[in-house]
Amino acid sequence: xxxxNQHVSIRKFKDQKIQSSVLNSIxxxxxxxxxxxxxxxxxxxxxxxxxxxxxxxxxxxxxPVVKSAPALLTFVADVNRFTKWCNINEATPGYNNxxxxxxxxxxxxxxAQNVCIAAENYGLGICYLGTTTYNAREIIQIxxxxxxxxPVTTVxxxxxxxxxxxxxxxxxxxxxxxxxxxxxxDDDIKELYAFKEGLEASKKYVFENNKKTLAQVFTDVRxxxxxxxxxxxxxFEVLKEQEFLI
Amino acid sequence: xxxxNQHVSIRKFKDQKIQSSVLNSIxxxxxxxxxxxxxxxxxxxxxxxxxxxxxxxxxxxxxPVVKSAPALLTFVADVNRFTKWCNINEATPGYNNxxxxxxxxxxxxxxAQNVCIAAENYGLGICYLGTTTYNAREIIQIxxxxxxxxPVTTVxxxxxxxxxxxxxxxxxxxxxxxxxxxxxxDDDIKELYAFKEGLEASKKYVFENNKKTLAQVFTDVRxxxxxxxxxxxxxFEVLKEQEFLI
Numbered sequence: 001x002x003x004x005n006q007h008v009s010i011r012k013f014k015d016q017k018i019q020s021s022v023l024n025s026i027x028x029x030x031x032x033x034x035x036x037x038x039x040x041x042x043x044x045x046x047x048x049x050x051x052x053x054x055x056x057x058x059x060x061x062x063x064p065v066v067k068s069a070p071a072l073l074t075f076v077a078d079v080n081r082f083t084k085w086c087n088i089n090e091a092t093p094g095y096n097n098x099x100x101x102x103x104x105x106x107x108x109x110x111x112a113q114n115v116c117i118a119a120e121n122y123g124l125g126i127c128y129l130g131t132t133t134y135n136a137r138e139i140i141q142i143x144x145x146x147x148x149x150x151p152v153t154t155v156x157x158x159x160x161x162x163x164x165x166x167x168x169x170x171x172x173x174x175x176x177x178x179x180x181x182x183x184x185x186d187d188d189i190k191e192l193y194a195f196k197e198g199l200e201a202s203k204k205y206v207f208e209n210n211k212k213t214l215a216q217v218f219t220d221v222r223x224x225x226x227x228x229x230x231x232x233x234x235x236f237e238v239l240k241e242q243e244f245l246i
Numbered sequence: 247x248x249x250x251n252q253h254v255s256i257r258k259f260k261d262q263k264i265q266s267s268v269l270n271s272i273x274x275x276x277x278x279x280x281x282x283x284x285x286x287x288x289x290x291x292x293x294x295x296x297x298x299x300x301x302x303x304x305x306x307x308x309x310p311v312v313k314s315a316p317a318l319l320t321f322v323a324d325v326n327r328f329t330k331w332c333n334i335n336e337a338t339p340g341y342n343n344x345x346x347x348x349x350x351x352x353x354x355x356x357x358a359q360n361v362c363i364a365a366e367n368y369g370l371g372i373c374y375l376g377t378t379t380y381n382a383r384e385i386i387q388i389x390x391x392x393x394x395x396x397p398v399t400t401v402x403x404x405x406x407x408x409x410x411x412x413x414x415x416x417x418x419x420x421x422x423x424x425x426x427x428x429x430x431x432d433d434d435i436k437e438l439y440a441f442k443e444g445l446e447a448s449k450k451y452v453f454e455n456n457k458k459t460l461a462q463v464f465t466d467v468r469x470x471x472x473x474x475x476x477x478x479x480x481x482f483e484v485l486k487e488q489e490f491l492i
Contacts, residue, residue, distance in 0.1 A: 004275040004364055007280070034255055034362075034372075036374075038413055038414070043422070043423055045427055046424055052426070081438075084432070085438075085439055090458060094465060095474065100478075103379070105351070106351075106398070106399060109352055109356060110359050113279065113355070114359065128356075133345065133348060133349070143423075143426050152352070169278070172273050175288060176273055178291075179295055180291065181322070181390045182390075184326075215332045219332055222283055223285070225338070225341075229343050232344040232345040
């Protein structure tokens with residue numbers, strides 16, 4: 001529990017490679033995660049060379065964490081391998097569709113989280129890169145991902161060279177519903193987000209971005225409607241190119 | 247690592263309730279998981295009453311594990327709460343789109359896996375129900391899920407009343423790619439799946455289903471193309487109804 005409860009994303013790593021035996025060990029623990037029908041619809045691409053990391057860096061919007069990391073793990077929803085297995089076993093696969101993609105994506109993320117926990121248990125630090133879905137098409141090209149695969153998330157990993165404070169979360173009662181979903185009143189919302197809004201870091205953030213409220217930093221700067229709509233459209237196109245929407 | 251490596255799904259539970267303090271504690275650990283921009287785009291609905299579990303059971307295809315479990319945790323991609331926060335803070339939210347749904351789904355599954363690991367650390371057993379996406383529309387009705395939410399996965403949870411053997415996995419080298427994806431030859435596939443195909447349980451499974459190969463049990467019985475296509479279409483419709491595809 002302590003390991004889970006003390007989790008914090010690491011964005012600055014020591015200049016120290018990760019032994020391949022360690023990587024193999026954490027991925028071994030990763031694939032012990034539950035997987036639909038034990039189909040294991042995922043792959044993990046490990047990028048460690050300067051050449052590949054340099055190509056991936058702009059696709060992750062040049063986040064400093066990417067340049068700092070000795071390794072990037074791209075977690076790929078993968079129906080390709082299972083489909084090939086069907087094809088050589090006189091079975092007609094039917095996994096080139098959205099449900100199969102989403103099932104594979106769930107499998108993939110369960111593995112990713114197990115890998116991250118195993119990594120932290122080894123003293124490694126991790127940071128998820130949400131940018132993977134934004135630039136899936138370009139990542140597919142760089143990593144030679146075949147049809148019937150899709151990169152779902154990427155984890156930057158290495159030995160921590162910083163020790164950040166824990167990140168705030170809204171109270172547990174704000175995310176749990178007993179028996180049925182109890183929708184939130186305005187007062188509920190105000191109460192749940194009061195702590196976050198009151199943090200000095202949040203106030204600084206609002207000031208630096210020249211906004212009036214913390215929510216505006218999200219809607220106007222970090223996660224804008226126009227960007228979300230642009231990348232939604234792009235993600236659909238890529239799902240089609242990868243033959244998940246035929 | 248031992249906890250991760252010894253994971254096995256539990257499908258038969260003791261007739262023993264889970265204390266709400268335990269549930270709160272494992273969900274507390276759950277929400278320590280990484281989340282995009284610390285937006286926490288998820289909710290967890292805990293179902294423990296006979297009435298709600300009885301209604302959910304057929305939606306999970308009457309799997310015995312559902313009837314046996316003292317609690318079901320439905321993990322919900324939730325942009326509703328964050329959108330409400332924006333609305334009362336003079337910010338114009340832009341999260342009614344596919345990318346935001348998928349981002350929320352990733353957040354949600356990271357929490358689910360943390361909750362499962364925390365639960366196992368408490369001596370509880372878990373089983374993921376992949377059926378959630380199949381019948382999302384009906385689950386939404388039963389759990390009163392509002393627009394801008396979507397049930398991504400469900401976990402049956404309780405104290406184990408069985409101790410199954412570990413489940414087989416293909417070798418780690420079958421899922422890891424170094425630097426770039428190395429696509430699989432027929433010989434690669436045969437080697438990776440040889441162990442699974444050779445298991446007595448697999449042979450029995452093929453025989454009982456009157457099939458020629460193990461792969462045919464998947465394509466003709468368990469995960470059929472026609473079912474996948476039907477539920478893909480349905481999932482899209484529900485995403486639209488929940489206002490993620492406007």
